[in-house]
Amino acid sequence: MKNIILFMKSNLKRNMISLVISIAFSIIICSLFVSFGKAFVDYDTHNISVGLLDNDKSSISLDFKRYLNKELSIDTVENMSYDNLANKLIEREISAIIEIPKDFQENGINKGKLPNVIFTTLDDYENIAFIKSYIDIYSNSVNIIVEAAENDKSQFDKMFAGYKSEGMKIEKGEAYIPNREKDLAQAGLSITAGFFTFMMMVMSYCIALVVMDDKQSGVFNRIQISPVKSAQYIIGTTLFAVFTSLFILATFCVFLVVRNYQIGIPIGYLALIMSLFAIVILGLALIVALFCKSKNAMMTIIITFGVIGPVIGGAYFPLDLAPQTLQNLAKVTPHYWMMQGIKDLVINPNQSGMSNIIILSLFAVLSYLIAAAKFVQKESSKE
Secondary structure (H helix, E strand, C coil), rough: CCHHHHHHHHEEEEHHHHHHHHHEEEEEEEHHHHHHHHHCCCCCCCCEEEEEEEEEHHHHHHHHHHHHHCCCCEEEEECCCCHHHHHHHCCCCCCEEEEEEEHHHHHHHHHCCCCCCCECCCCCCHHHHHHHHHHHHHHHHHHHHHHHHHHCHHHHHHHHHHHHHHHHCCCCCCCCCCCCHHHHHHHHHHHHHHHHHHHHHHHHHHHHHHHHHHHHCHHHHHHHHCCCCHHHHHHHHHEEEEHHHHHHHHHHHHHHHCCCCCCCCCHHHHHHHHHHHHHHHHHHHHHHHHHHCCHHHHHHHHHHHHHHHHHHHCCCCCCCCCCCCHHHHHHHCHHHHHHHHHHHHCCCCCCCCCCHHHHHHHHHHHHHHHHHHHCCCCCCCCC
């Protein structure tokens, strides 16, 4: 135990930069959580806007405008030419152009049925369907009065006045009632966990650099002929990196608890699965440092794995739509098991996530066993 503590203190003194980096990353990861959560959960909705050309100025056309504004909460853009409205439609500043033809009400009374309201939209099926539905609902209601008036304008005016006094009530409901704080936290968590994998690449390089320095300075030879056991060197050397890495995670978890963010998963589970991932990445960096013969080769492997691993493992984008081959390949990376362990529990809180924890634990055990086996080989420190 004494030797382990000695190695840990020595490595901390030799690599204080890693502590400075971990403090900086602790601040960054909390900031990323908040900023990305806000950016990806911007579901503020605004009223639909349509261009309205009222060429009739009748009581029906005025009431139709009221129907759009009051009943449907649709904003109407008026007092503009068709060309100007068309430009707004093309630039998607409005959703449609609705034209009420001249003599709309008079022709409707005389013929016993209102003429068609002309509307123009871009080539999007959903928008056409909704706008047409809104117009049809109003027209069908007013047509009942038009038919009942039997071509009598005064009778129509009387009946329509009563219709307006009663008002047309349309019940509106929300298909989904959002919880902004919860959605913000869950979106921020998923994206922040992805960036955590990049941070671990940087921290893993710190430990690899220390081990490579030991190899190139001849420390390995002196350690291997001393009473120090391989496990003591491996544990003592990695403990400083584990400490600085878990400082980032601890700060993040405390931040989530203090701010009471609804991340959708137990904070203990989050801390455990991200800690296991950090330990695995540090173990893999230790293996790279032990097997590589130069700093350039070591840095190339660590950076390559640090860049490709998160992409393949789904740290930056969902793998659901990826080719099946890529989905299968992702399962050989620890990134996949950490990210899925978080995402699966957010989607279905009833899951245990134990399989992800077990697999990451096996990754960790295997990586440190390989590192220990490599260390005990009696190799020259000047390879």
